[in-house]
Amino acid sequence: MNKLPPSFYQRPTLTVARELLGKFFVRRHKGTRFVGRIVETEAYRGKLDPASHTYRGKTKRNEVMYWGGGHLYVYFTYGMHFCANIVTGKEGSGEAVLIRALEPLEGIDIMAKNRARTRPKRTNTTSARRNLTNGPAKLCEALLIRREQNGISLLGDEIYLLDAPPLHAAEVARSTRIGIKNGKEKRWRFAIKGNRWVSR
DNA sequence: CCACGGATTGGCT
DNA sequence: GCCAATCCGTGGA
Numbered sequence: 001m002n003k004l005p006p007s008f009y010q011r012p013t014l015t016v017a018r019e020l021l022g023k024f025f026v027r028r029h030k031g032t033r034f035v036g037r038i039v040e041t042e043a044y045r046g047k048l049d050p051a052s053h054t055y056r057g058k059t060k061r062n063e064v065m066y067w068g069g070g071h072l073y074v075y076f077t078y079g080m081h082f083c084a085n086i087v088t089g090k091e092g093s094g095e096a097v098l099i100r101a102l103e104p105l106e107g108i109d110i111m112a113k114n115r116a117r118t119r120p121k122r123t124n125t126t127s128a129r130r131n132l133t134n135g136p137a138k139l140c141e142a143l144l145i146r147r148e149q150n151g152i153s154l155l156g157d158e159i160y161l162l163d164a165p166p167l168h169a170a171e172v173a174r175s176t177r178i179g180i181k182n183g184k185e186k187r188w189r190f191a192i193k194g195n196r197w198v199s200r
Numbered sequence: 201c202c203a204c205g206g207a208t209t210g211g212c213t
Numbered sequence: 214g215c216c217a218a219t220c221c222g223t224g225g226a
Contacts, residue, residue, distance in 0.1 A: 044218070052218090059212080061212090076211095077217055078208075078216095079207070079208030080208055080219085083219080085218090100218090135220070136218070136219075137218095138219085178218075181217085
């Protein structure tokens with residue numbers, strides 16, 4: 001399997017959000033390789049999207065969203081959580097896709113350790129795996145994604161995505177986004193239908 | 201099962 | 214000063 005190329009990311013954000021489903025998210029940290037299959041995403045579309053961090057233009061916080069497709073945008077919220085986004089589109093467009101949930105595949109025991117608050121006694125059961133990466137801040141905690149990873153290139157070796165066969169249209173569920181105040185009506189959330197690791 | 205509220209920092213109005 | 218692209222524990226049905 002190959003790393004996704006810049007041409008994958010540098011396309012319209014809704015297209016990328018939908019096509020990211022099923023791809024493999026890889027995070028390497030000190031000899032551990034974490035792998036998860038992307039099962040839920042949300043598109044944030046810049047100045048035409050009142051829910052987007054870039055709706056009101058460039059700031060120090062959101063500048064990575066303007067760097068163009070193929071970067072990682074990590075933001076801090078609620079005073080304690082990090083969330084990870086895949087920057088999309090051309091340089092200057094200010095768009096990104098939030099990774100909302102992963103199906104954990106590799107590095108599961110360490111993910112469980114990183115998610116110390118839950119502390120499941122067993123990590124090799126599906127029920128124990130379930131709360132590791134089924135939310136945007138949970139997956140960042142499990143995969144050790146924080147401020148330092150903001151702005152890194154997805155063409156490098158620290159965090160990257162591996163290609164996978166495209167899903168059939170019938171396997172994809174489309175709905176409104178979660179947890180936002182503005183732009184609620186826009187159906188810019190994508191998930192793999194019936195997948196157990198989707199946040200809800 | 202569902203609804204609700206507290207946690208806790210930093211960005212921006 | 215207000216409040217957020219969230220999570221978790223609690224309490225009741």
